[in-house]
Amino acid sequence: xxxxxxxxxxxxxxxxxxxxxxxxxxxxxxxxxxxxxxxxxxxxxxxxxxxxxxxxxxxxxxxxxxxxxxxxxxxxxxxxxxxxxxxxxxxxxxxxxxxxxxxxxxxxxxxxxxxxxxxxxxxxxxxxxxxxxxxxxxxxxxxxxxxxxxxxxxxxxxxxxxxxxxxxxxxxxxxxxxxxxxxxxxxxxxxxxxxxxxxxxxxxxxxxxxxxxxxxxxxxxxxxxxxxxxxxxxxxxxxxxxxxxxxxxxxxxxxxxxxxxxxxxxxxxxxxxxxxxxxxxxxxxxxxxxxxxxxxxxxxxxxxxxxxxxxxxxxxxxxxxxxxxxxxxxxxxxxxxxxxxxxxxxxxxxxxxxxxxxxxxxxxxxxxxxxxxxxxxxxxxxxxxxxxxxxxxxxxxxxxxxxxxxxxxxxxxxxxxxxxxxxxxxxxxxxxxxxxxxxxxxxxxxxxxxxxxxxxxxxxxxxxxxxxxxxxxxxxxxxxxxxxxxxxxxxxxxxxxxxxxxxxxxxxxxxxxxxxxxxxxxxxxxxxxxxxxxxxxxxxxxxxxxxxxxxxxxxxxxxxxxxxxxxxxxxxxxxxxxxxxxxxxx
Numbered sequence: 001x002x003x004x005x006x007x008x009x010x011x012x013x014x015x016x017x018x019x020x021x022x023x024x025x026x027x028x029x030x031x032x033x034x035x036x037x038x039x040x041x042x043x044x045x046x047x048x049x050x051x052x053x054x055x056x057x058x059x060x061x062x063x064x065x066x067x068x069x070x071x072x073x074x075x076x077x078x079x080x081x082x083x084x085x086x087x088x089x090x091x092x093x094x095x096x097x098x099x100x101x102x103x104x105x106x107x108x109x110x111x112x113x114x115x116x117x118x119x120x121x122x123x124x125x126x127x128x129x130x131x132x133x134x135x136x137x138x139x140x141x142x143x144x145x146x147x148x149x150x151x152x153x154x155x156x157x158x159x160x161x162x163x164x165x166x167x168x169x170x171x172x173x174x175x176x177x178x179x180x181x182x183x184x185x186x187x188x189x190x191x192x193x194x195x196x197x198x199x200x201x202x203x204x205x206x207x208x209x210x211x212x213x214x215x216x217x218x219x220x221x222x223x224x225x226x227x228x229x230x231x232x233x234x235x236x237x238x239x240x241x242x243x244x245x246x247x248x249x250x251x252x253x254x255x256x257x258x259x260x261x262x263x264x265x266x267x268x269x270x271x272x273x274x275x276x277x278x279x280x281x282x283x284x285x286x287x288x289x290x291x292x293x294x295x296x297x298x299x300x301x302x303x304x305x306x307x308x309x310x311x312x313x314x315x316x317x318x319x320x321x322x323x324x325x326x327x328x329x330x331x332x333x334x335x336x337x338x339x340x341x342x343x344x345x346x347x348x349x350x351x352x353x354x355x356x357x358x359x360x361x362x363x364x365x366x367x368x369x370x371x372x373x374x375x376x377x378x379x380x381x382x383x384x385x386x387x388x389x390x391x392x393x394x395x396x397x398x399x400x401x402x403x404x405x406x407x408x409x410x411x412x413x414x415x416x417x418x419x420x421x422x423x424x425x426x427x428x429x430x431x432x433x434x435x436x437x438x439x440x441x442x443x444x445x446x447x448x449x450x451x452x453x454x455x456x457x458x459x460x461x462x463x464x465x466x467x468x469x470x471x472x473x474x475x476x477x478x479x480x481x482x483x484x485x486x487x488x489x490x491x492x493x494x495x496x497x498x499x500x501x502x503x504x505x506x507x508x509x510x511x512x513x514x515x516x517x518x519x520x521x522x523x524x525x526x527x528x529x530x531x532x533x534x535x536x537x538x539x540x541x542x543x544x545x546x547x548x549x550x551x552x553x554x555x556x557x558x559x560x561x562x563x564x565x566x567x568x569x570x571x572x573x574x575x576x577x578x579x580x581x582x583x584x585x586x
Contacts, residue, residue: 144169145220147209152216160185160199161227168195168209168218175212181205185222199224202251226253231275238271239264244293252276252288258296262388263432265293299387301429301437302532305525307379309445313372313519379423384532387431396422399448402457414457421446421464429529435477437529442470443483445523467523477531488521 145158146169158166173192179185184203188196197207197220207220228246231253235244242264243257255272259265272289385391398418405412424444432438445467452463469483495502497512504511 143167147171147218151218153219155219155221157221157223158197160197160222160224162199162201162224164227165196165198168197168220169193170195170209170217172211172217174209174217176210178208178210179205180207184224197222202226228253231272234271234275235268239268242268244268246272249290252290254290254292256292258294260296261432262295262298262430263438265291265295265388266430268293295388299431300384300532301387301431301439302382302384302530303391303427303429303439303441304382304528304530305380305393305425305427305441305443307381307423307425307443307445308376308524308526309378309521310374310376311519311521312374313517381423381425383425383427385427385429387429390426390428392427393425394420394422396420396424396446399462401461402459404457419464421448427527431531432474435531436474437477437531438472438474439481439527439529440472441481441527442468443525444468469523469525475529477529480526480528483525483527487523490517490519492517 144167145156147156149171160166167190170193174189174195177187177189177195179187181203182200182205184200184205185207186198186200187207188198190196195209199222202225204221204223207218207222208216209218209220211217225248228248232246235242235246239259242259244259245256247254247256253272253276255268259268269289269291276289379395381393381395383391383393398420400416401419403415403417405414422445424446426442428440430438447465449463449465453460454463455461467488471481471483473481475481492515494515495512496515497508502508502512
């Protein structure tokens with residue numbers, strides 16, 4: 001009897017007796033041999049398959065649990081009884097749970113690799129992110145073209161970029177290589193079975209390769225153009241939300257698609273122009289960029305401009321005008337010794353005294369005159385333009401100017417050209433972002449100058465006084481830019497008198513006159529851009545809202561042009577309109 005058997009035999013006591021009962025051996029039924037063997041075979045097969053498919057770090061763990069599962073039945077089989085079968089089932093249950101926990105991540109990871117198209121376990125880890133990254137990097141075309149044994153009569157098409165190359169791998173030794181246009185693509189023989197094709201310039205050419213027996217090994221149609229992959233990547237990184245496509249067209253490229261603003265379109269064109277210039281090789285590049293981009297949302301900009309010009313003029317005149325003559329002479333023979341400025345109004349503030357006798361007559365006129373004047377020129381144009389487009393405004397007139405004929409054409413008729421003058425405004429707005437506007441404004445104020453007139457074909461043509469301002473700024477919607485400091489000052493002084501006597505102290509004032517003129521002009525321009533939004537027609541205000549013409553009795557008896565404000569009737573009360581508008585005579 002073995003030691004294990006002695007442990008399992010225990011005396012069975014009869015509860016009805018105080019003395020111990022006769023020992024009886026309890027034989028537990030052994031589990032069926034066929035069932036245990038089948039379970040062990042299935043576990044071994046599953047463990048072997050899983051261990052072969054798993055990486056090395058997981059194989060050791062699987063083997064450990066497999067060993068425990070194999071050893072459990074052998075140890076438990078010697079004990080017998082119901083407790084032995086329970087231990088065997090519990091051990092197998094633990095081994096199954098452990099295998100499930102360790103094999104579940106492996107199955108998920110293997111499925112991820114199958115879906116990503118990169119099977120196996122690599123050095124860089126595993127997962128969907130890695131597979132997606134590898135697939136996104138496959139942008140370049142194949143660098144090697146392999147020709148089969150029976151492709152001599154088959155035409156292969158190859159695309160090359162300027163300055164790019166490709167390797168042609170031949171099945172047999174080549175003897176002769178023919179290139180139809182070497183200026184487009186050049187062929188360099190590396191060995192008898194490897195040929196390099198290098199793109200030279202835009203165009204297409206054919207390449208034929210023959211062996212030593214004259215058989216045709218390959219027929220290649222090579223197309224060389226610009227490599228647009230780098231430009232596409234640059235535009236994609238610069239404008240991730242824009243949809244920009246690039247199409248080659250000879251030496252030029254066409255930008256198609258849509259962008260969100262005119263600024264993005266201009267930046268895309270600038271990037272493409274830099275790329276074309278760099279690829280062209282010479283100064284300025286050989287190609288051009290055709291902009292066919294569309295703007296998704298085109299904003300409109302309203303520009304309010306106020307042009308204010310203030311002119312101040314001061315005229316002072318003081319002196320004595322003396323006329324000396326004889327009665328025997330005609331009136332036109334009277335001599336003015338030191339006349340006043342004929343351009344001034346000499347009839348105001350003048351006092352005349354006559355002296356004479358025996359045919360001699362002296363006429364002295366004292367002139368004391370001073371004049372000061374202020375004039376103002378005001379224009380407030382309002383313009384609306386689409387972002388990126390230009391708008392202009394002109395308020396003034398046109399003066400006819402005769403154009404003489406050249407001497408070589410005797411039968412020519414002089415033509416008349418009209419030259420504009422007044423207030424001219426040109427502006428180009430670009431909406432950069434929300435409530436941000438880039439503005440280019442050109443303002444010109446011109447007026448006629450009769451003092452600098454010229455004669456053309458017997459007609460007097462006045463000159464032009466021009467004050468011009470041109471600037472480019474960036475403002476928020478509703479901001480104001482003011483251009484001031486355009487100041488023009490003109491001062492003139494004239495002294496006339498009798499030679500010698502006019503220089504006498506104190507008494508010399510009786511023999512001279514002084515004319516003084518000063519004119520100052522200041523021009524100020526205020527520009528305010530707004531992003532314009534559409535509104536309902538009922539919200540629009542008119543300058544004549546609330547205006548009703550006066551009836552005949554009111555116009556005749558009361559001298560009114562319109563009815564009194566606040567009266568009821570058919571008129572509609574004027575609604576509050578911000579700012580100044582219109583002029584109503586009251």
